[in-house]
Amino acid sequence: MNNELTTTEKNVEQLDASATPSESWHDDSIYSPRFDCWESAEEIVMYGDLPGVMPEDLDIKFEDGQLLIHGRVQARHSDYEFRFGEYGLGDYKRSFHVGEMIDVDSISAELKNGVAIIRLPKSEHAKPRKIEVKSA
Amino acid sequence: MLASRWEPSVQMNRLRREMDRLFDHWGNGRPTSSRHTFPPLNLWANDEQLIVEAELPGFELEDLEITVTGGNRLRIAGERRPPEHQEGQWLQRERGFGKFQRSVDLPAYVDSNNVSAHLQHGVLTLTMPKREEARPRRIEVKVGD
Numbered sequence: 079m080n081n082e083l084t085t086t087e088k089n090v091e092q093l094d095a096s097a098t099p100s101e102s103w104h105d106d107s108i109y110s111p112r113f114d115c116w117e118s119a120e121e122i123v124m125y126g127d128l129p130g131v132m133p134e135d136l137d138i139k140f141e142d143g144q145l146l147i148h149g150r151v152q153a154r155h156s157d158y159e160f161r162f163g164e165y166g167l168g169d170y171k172r173s174f175h176v177g178e179m180i181d182v183d184s185i186s187a188e189l190k191n192g193v194a195i196i197r198l199p200k201s202e203h204a205k206p207r208k209i210e211v212k213s214a
Numbered sequence: 215m216l217a218s219r220w221e222p223s224v225q226m227n228r229l230r231r232e233m234d235r236l237f238d239h240w241g242n243g244r245p246t247s248s249r250h251t252f253p254p255l256n257l258w259a260n261d262e263q264l265i266v267e268a269e270l271p272g273f274e275l276e277d278l279e280i281t282v283t284g285g286n287r288l289r290i291a292g293e294r295r296p297p298e299h300q301e302g303q304w305l306q307r308e309r310g311f312g313k314f315q316r317s318v319d320l321p322a323y324v325d326s327n328n329v330s331a332h333l334q335h336g337v338l339t340l341t342m343p344k345r346e347e348a349r350p351r352r353i354e355v356k357v358g359d
Binding site: 114115116117118119128129131155158160162164167193 | 257267302333
């Protein structure tokens with residue numbers, strides 16, 4: 079029991095004021111958001127972590143075969159004094175090459191709890207189809 | 215096919231770094247040091263309140279367990295579950311999933327009964343009123359004779 083408690087205590091950190099990086103303010107840094115991509119027979123679904131981006135601040139463009147994702151992040155708590163931080167605040171940018179199998183006119187996107195969900199339906203000719211095998 | 219391409223101007227994301235730690239440390243025991251901890255926290259303050267913020271995309275408030283004990287020990291725990299799909303496969307996985315917990319000592323004592331938590335657009339904001347004794351007070355300086 080004693081041992082347990084000691085271990086727990088060790089796990090508690092002191093927030094370290096010396097760790098204050100200037101990047102913890104909203105600055106001109108651009109961050110590359112992490113994405114997961116799922117492929118099914120019908121579509122590719124992309125999930126991107128974009129915390130702090132509001133729907134009106136998310137731009138998704140398709141241009142020259144590229145899907146361009148730009149999320150703007152507003153400064154937060156500017157009426158408070160910034161004490162220290164472990165992550166920076168800045169805009170998110172990332173681009174993906176989109177191949178010809180995607181029906182680009184039907185790409186759709188939503189933003190939920192800071193996660194962008196982008197759906198890229200496959201074009202008809204790219205969808206798998208069953209080949210009938212006739213007996214000779 | 216879909217492939218990722220790095221913009222030359224784009225810096226490595228700190229989220230990527232953090233989530234790498236996440237993959238390393240979620241669900242398999244304790245972080246080895248404070249630098250290997252999820253979620254990273256930012257802290258703001260004024261005379262009356264502390265604001266602690268964490269980026270937690272994809273979480274609902276009910277996925278999180280937030281407690282303040284002893285007036286200054288903040289604990290945030292939770293779990294992020296991957297999206298469910300019927301058929302298909304992952305082409306690319308960069309985001310982390312699983313359970314996490316983190317405990318930190320706040321730089322001031324707070325009124326733990328009046329902590330408010332908001333989770334909006336994947337950002338958790340904890341607003342904590344400082345205890346009376348933790349607030350700055352002006353010391354009156356008397357002019358001596």
